Amino acid sequence: MRDARIVSRRFDIPQIHTIEVARNHGAYEKLHWAFALSSDEIITMIHESGLRGKGGGGAPAGDKWSLMPLNDSRPSYLVVNCDESEPGTFKDRQIIVKDPHLLIEGIILTCYAINAHHAYIYIRGEYAPFQQILQTAIDEAYRAGYLGASADGSDFALDITIHRGAGAYICGEKSALLESMEGKRGHPRLKPKQKECEWYFGNPTLVNNVETIASVPFIVYDGPMAYRAFGTAKSPGTLLFAISGHVERPGVYEAEFGVSMMEYINRFGGGIKGGKKLKAVIPGGASTAVLTAEEAAGATLDYETLQSMRSALGTGGMIVMDEDTDMVEALKNLLEFYRHESCGQCTPCREGTGWSDIIVHNILEGTASSTDIDRLLQLSRTMNGQTICVFAPAVSMVIDSFISKFRDEFEAKLRKDL
Amino acid sequence: MSFVLTPKHLEQIEELKGRYPSAHALALPLLWMVQEQEGVITLDAIDCIAPYCDLPSMELYRIATFYTMFHLEPVGTYHIQLCKTLSCALCGKGEILERLQAKLGIKAGETTADGRFTISQVECLGSCGSAPVMQINEEYHENLTPQKIDEILEALE
Ligand SMILES: Cc1cc2nc3c(=O)[nH]c(=O)nc-3n(C[C@H](O)[C@H](O)[C@H](O)COP(=O)(O)O)c2cc1C
Ligand code: SF4
Ligand code: FES
Numbered sequence: 001m002r003d004a005r006i007v008s009r010r011f012d013i014p015q016i017h018t019i020e021v022a023r024n025h026g027a028y029e030k031l032h033w034a035f036a037l038s039s040d041e042i043i044t045m046i047h048e049s050g051l052r053g054k055g056g057g058g059a060p061a062g063d064k065w066s067l068m069p070l071n072d073s074r075p076s077y078l079v080v081n082c083d084e085s086e087p088g089t090f091k092d093r094q095i096i097v098k099d100p101h102l103l104i105e106g107i108i109l110t111c112y113a114i115n116a117h118h119a120y121i122y123i124r125g126e127y128a129p130f131q132q133i134l135q136t137a138i139d140e141a142y143r144a145g146y147l148g149a150s151a152d153g154s155d156f157a158l159d160i161t162i163h164r165g166a167g168a169y170i171c172g173e174k175s176a177l178l179e180s181m182e183g184k185r186g187h188p189r190l191k192p193k194q195k196e197c198e199w200y201f202g203n204p205t206l207v208n209n210v211e212t213i214a215s216v217p218f219i220v221y222d223g224p225m226a227y228r229a230f231g232t233a234k235s236p237g238t239l240l241f242a243i244s245g246h247v248e249r250p251g252v253y254e255a256e257f258g259v260s261m262m263e264y265i266n267r268f269g270g271g272i273k274g275g276k277k278l279k280a281v282i283p284g285g286a287s288t289a290v291l292t293a294e295e296a297a298g299a300t301l302d303y304e305t306l307q308s309m310r311s312a313l314g315t316g317g318m319i320v321m322d323e324d325t326d327m328v329e330a331l332k333n334l335l336e337f338y339r340h341e342s343c344g345q346c347t348p349c350r351e352g353t354g355w356s357d358i359i360v361h362n363i364l365e366g367t368a369s370s371t372d373i374d375r376l377l378q379l380s381r382t383m384n385g386q387t388i389c390v391f392a393p394a395v396s397m398v399i400d401s402f403i404s405k406f407r408d409e410f411e412a413k414l415r416k417d418l
Numbered sequence: 419m420s421f422v423l424t425p426k427h428l429e430q431i432e433e434l435k436g437r438y439p440s441a442h443a444l445a446l447p448l449l450w451m452v453q454e455q456e457g458v459i460t461l462d463a464i465d466c467i468a469p470y471c472d473l474p475s476m477e478l479y480r481i482a483t484f485y486t487m488f489h490l491e492p493v494g495t496y497h498i499q500l501c502k503t504l505s506c507a508l509c510g511k512g513e514i515l516e517r518l519q520a521k522l523g524i525k526a527g528e529t530t531a532d533g534r535f536t537i538s539q540v541e542c543l544g545s546c547g548s549a550p551v552m553q554i555n556e557e558y559h560e561n562l563t564p565q566k567i568d569e570i571l572e573a574l575e
Pocket of ligand 2: 390
């Protein structure tokens with residue numbers, strides 16, 4: 001596995017979160033050069049790089065940027081998604097704490113390309129201490145003239161405002177996030193029939209994840225081909241993969257797409273804690289289907305491979321479980337999360353997350369009946385494909401994967417022999 | 419006593435207004451200001467801030483009840499929020515909770531009689547790589563062990 005550090009390349013430099021040190025290491029140095037390019041030229045670079053959204057969905061960023069109207073009478077906005085609430089995911093936090101000026105520079109370049117003059121960063125409420133670090137960096141950038149009425153002496157004006165969330169996982173979903181920013185409950189919106197941009201108070205808006213935007217400076221300055229030098233043809237570049245659970249060295253380590261999952265777990269994660277055997281891996285945050293140890297052994301970390309295994313790359317946040325893990329308990333833990341976080345708009349989701357939590361509770365308590373496992377599967381089917389957002393279908397996939405792959409453990413609980 | 423915003427907050431509101439296309443966007447920032455000032459969001463305070471975001475009080479109340487971090491009931495001076503989600507559960511959250519409950523003599527969801535400590539169990543805090551994790555008010559405490567809990571609580575007593 002070769003070294004592949006794009007977003008995290010300055011992470012280890014002491015004090016890099018301050019503007020002085022960041023500038024000594026190249027931050028904002030080439031902005032004036034980028035301002036000589038046209039919007040189209042920058043958007044073309046993003047297209048050519050194949051950059052995919054790093055918030056979980058993996059949508060090609062260039063396609064989304066192209067949906068933004070460049071000559072609209074209404075103002076355009078960029079909203080940077082730092083809600084980061086998917087269990088197992090803690091990467092965006094590393095960027096805003098370790099190298100906030102990289103994100104700010106990415107925001108400047110992105111806003112210039114889509115002709116937006118105001119960017120909002122929606123940050124989860126719990127991240128207050130990290131928000132402080134980011135705000136300090138933004139204040140520094142204003143004082144240094146990279147933000148405000150004329151960015152870096154150009155005629156491009158840009159403001160950045162941090163908007164603090166208040167504890168709701170669903171506000172990470174882009175339309176719920178915008179509802180929340182409009183001063184409402186965080187309820188996802190119905191999706192339009194054709195592809196279009198997002199709307200903030202009726203104004204054209206682009207929503208991208210923190211890490212997506214932090215990847216932009218490298219692509220613009222080093223060129224799309226430098227980005228494509230990493231990763232695979234369909235999953236180009238790198239990701240700040242994260243690893244937690246039963247490993248020796250949990251953390252966030254950048255790697256290129258396409259590397260072997262086990263090699264990642266062993267090299268970066270230091271292998272399974274206490275030299276135990278692996279039982280299962282949730283590959284990309286809690287809303288992706290669980291993989292058995294055998295499947296993990298054959299998995300590579302890219303969108304296509306994990307999709308072909310009927311799971312997903314998601315946020316790249318792997319949760320590793322050793323041989324002693326009780327898979328029924330693990331599913332119960334996740335179901336409590338989903339039940340708490342369902343926004344409640346759609347009946348299949350609101351009721352389905354509640355009832356599946358109750359059924360698995362009964363299985364654990366030994367009060368379930370032998371038909372309850374199939375009832376759970378039936379219930380899970382009702383959550384797939386009939387809801388406003390993909391929260392419920394993801395829950396359905398998770399339940400299916402746990403039961404189909406670890407059914408014997410669920411049945412053993414019914415027989416009370418485990 | 420009826421609620422009034424501090425001059426500092428009134429200043430902040432003026433600054434924020436210029437940063438959003440609509441006053442409605444101030445709903446969350448205003449609720450945060452109230453909570454920062456009072457530690458709890460009362461109906462009285464909601465009535466006071468509603469005009470600043472141009473929303474009916476009832477609508478603001480609906481919003482406040484949606485978000486887990488807004489307290490409509492008071493919490494202790496030290497609000498201990500222990501993560502209960504998977505990575506933390508796999509890494510020993512159970513024994514941390516036991517120690518917290520034993521030391522403080524209360525169960526999760528309760529507040530000590532002197533009003534100093536509340537224990538809550540919360541969902542993933544975005545700190546899974548340093549599990550088990552808790553926040554006391556806004557401060558993160560990571561890689562917890564029962565012994566660390568003793569030290570942290572002693573420092574607060
Ligand atoms: C239930 C749910 C939760 C989500 N949470 C997040 C999140 O915390 N952060 C994030 O960047 N994207 C999250 N997303 C994805 C966003 O909807 C959106 O696709 C993303 O922010 C777009 O940015 P990207 O294209 O750069 O990934 C979530 C999606 C769903 C359905
Ligand atoms: S699927 Fe669930 S989370 Fe998504 S909109 Fe419906 S109720 Fe809300
Ligand atoms: S699971 Fe506890 S911080 Fe993420």
